[in-house]
Amino acid sequence: MRLTIETMTYGPDGLARTPEGKAVFVAGGLIGDTVEARICEDGPSFSRAVVEEVLEPSPDHVQPPCPFIGICGGCPWGGLSHEAQLQAKEENLRSALARIGKFSPKEVDDLMRPIRHAKDAWGYRNKIELAPVHENGKFRLGMHGRDASQIIKVDACPLFEKKHAKAVKAVAGALGFLGNSRDLQLERVAIRSSRRTGALEVALWTPTGAFPRAQVSRVLGDAVRATSVVRVMSKGEKRARRVSGVEALAGEGSWTEKIGDETMRLSAPSFFQVNTRAAEILIDLVMEALDPQPHELGIDLYCGAGTFTLPLARRCEFVSAVESYGPAVRDLRRNLDIANITNVDVIGGDAVREFPDEDADVLVVDPPRAGLAPEAIDLIASTSARDVAYVSCDPATLARDLRRFVEEGTFRPVWATPVDLFPQTFHCETVVRLTRA
Template sequence: MKLTVDSMTYGPDGLARTEDGKAVFVSGGVVGDVVEADVVSTGSSFDRAVVSEILEPSNQRVQAPCPFVGICGGCPWGNLSMDAQRAAKEGNLRSTLRRIGRFSDEEVDAIVKPIRHAKDAWGYRNKVELAPSWDNNRFRLGMHGVDPDQIIKVDSCPLFEKKYPRAVKAVAGALSYLGNSRDLGLERVGIRASRRTKALEIALWTPTGAFPRAQVSRVLTDAVHPTSVVRVMSKGDRRARKVAGVEALAGEGSWTEKIADGEMRLSAPSFFQVNTAAAEILIQLVMDALDPGADDVAIDLYCGAGTFTLPLARRCAYVAAVEAYGPAIRDLRRNLEIARLDNVDPIGGDAVREFPDEDADVLVVDPPRAGLDPAAIDLIAATSVRDVAYVSCDPATLARDLRRFLDEGTFKVVSATPVDLFPQTFHCETVAHLTRA
């Protein structure tokens, strides 16, 4: 069918409508395109289609530096101009607040602030991952395709840190060479790079057991001269693998990054935002929302390795930081030692079960995509905190939780600021500021 793409969804696809008004999610189309599309599935309320021909390209369509847009899963919006990408992300946040959060148009206009972003639209990622596959009995590493079962062989990734343009090809080539002579047991390979510290770490995720440590270390060192090579050993069911240990094969055994006037050291299993410059915007928005004073007590829930904990500790009297993931809380303790901060209590455990009982003044929460447990909202409401900064990676669960806060009656929403941490994708972070009603 012939379709005009009207908008971008919170997903890789554009959205069009048939002549009778039925929604069609269009893979391969960007807003403004007029396309010929083949319907691949149909439902009662919407269809899905794939572009077969672009009849009239949108004036927002651009030529991406990556030839794998629409094939590799890393940059689904790579053919869309940055202005259109950011407008779509801000629009998706507004739409979600109305639909799921039940905010009025007037409330949305008052709450949502203009989208913020860092300078680089490409070459911003400090981390990429490679996945193993076998092709004609040849071992190789590549990136997950739009079809998650497909592995795309790439020589470089334009999203990855531009100071290391040859790292992906060199790592993939070195490990493919070894993997064709023996079974390395690789489950995935992570590459982390920092233009600020010049740190380059290769992390090899494998099951526990025998591993050619010396040979792998030597080949990778010759190929890319990394500052660190580590092996992350995992065990358990493939759908719920757990880290059994991390061993340093070469170099420092961890990765360092400078952020927000400090330095963080991270082990390979720990989460860190992939866009360092844009993560600093998150930190600034959180600090602006909380405006912590020298005598304030702060709570940091889902604190990770300390992205918000460390800046809070430099400005507050005391911080209680809670994190359930073992490697991250260990990294936080190490980062506190490096920064010589002794006014933080790192608490390992679930945010609800280990909720701090301090009489706090400010609180930041950065939950996973699933958002906050209702019990966490009740616990936050029961505190004495005057301001809350909610950092969200999913607009739907953010809108749901903001409505729960409002229905509970203790807090009101001051602002919600989208931050484009992931150019060339539909993903977007948001910092919401709540203050006591």
């Protein structure tokens, strides 16, 4: 079937339409491409296809610095110019606000502000992960392919921080050598790098049990100059693994990064935005949305290790910070000590069950991809907060929650700013300012 890709979806695929108007999601197609595509799934309302040949490439096609575009799953939009990517991400947010949030075209126009981004479209990631695989009796590490069943062998990743570009090959080679002589039971390997602090951490995720600590530490020490090598032990069912402990095999036992005016120390299981420079844009937007004052009280829900808690506490009289993930709670306490910040109440637990008793003047929420539970929206509405900053990683759940706020009647969205934290992918963060209606 000959198709022309009309737009990019919130996903790796392009969207085309048949002459009859039926939607076709095309794997490997970029906006503006005319392609010969093979239908692989034909449903009643839409079809899925894969590109067999690009007949007329899009004018927005670029030559990417990686030979694995379309094979590796890390940068599905890597063949598209960054300008076209930014436009597509803005359009994805607009579409979600209209389709799911039920905002009118004028309301969407009034809400939307231009997308923000950092300078680097490549070499921005402070973290990558390698997956283990056994093939033909050999053990190796690689990156997940676009086909989830594939593990792609790579010597370098142009998305990864340039300061430690050689670490990918060195770590994969060292652990591949070890893994062919004994079973390391590796579940995944994470490498974190900072151009600002020079820190490089290698984290090995394994089940609990015996592990050749000294040998792994020695071999990795010969291969790469890491400031920290740790083992993260997990247990439980595959789909619900939980961290049971972290042990330092060499070095500091944690990773250090500078973000904004703060220095943060993070344990391997803790979440941290993979694009430090773009994460600073998020902080600036949150502070712009809230404009916190020295006499005011703040709440930070889903606060993690303190990306927003620390700058909020610098500006407020007092902050209540809620986080359910144990390693992040411990990191937050440590980061507050490092920063000598004493006006934060750290609350470990679910954001709904452990919602702070203190009232608030300003409130920031950075929930997981699933967005806010209805109960969380009700609790936020019950405060006397004048402004809320909502940080979202998913346009669909964001649009749904904004509609819920509007229907609840306490807060209304004022502006929404998309931020390109993940160039070469379809992912995008958004900061929304809500003010009391």
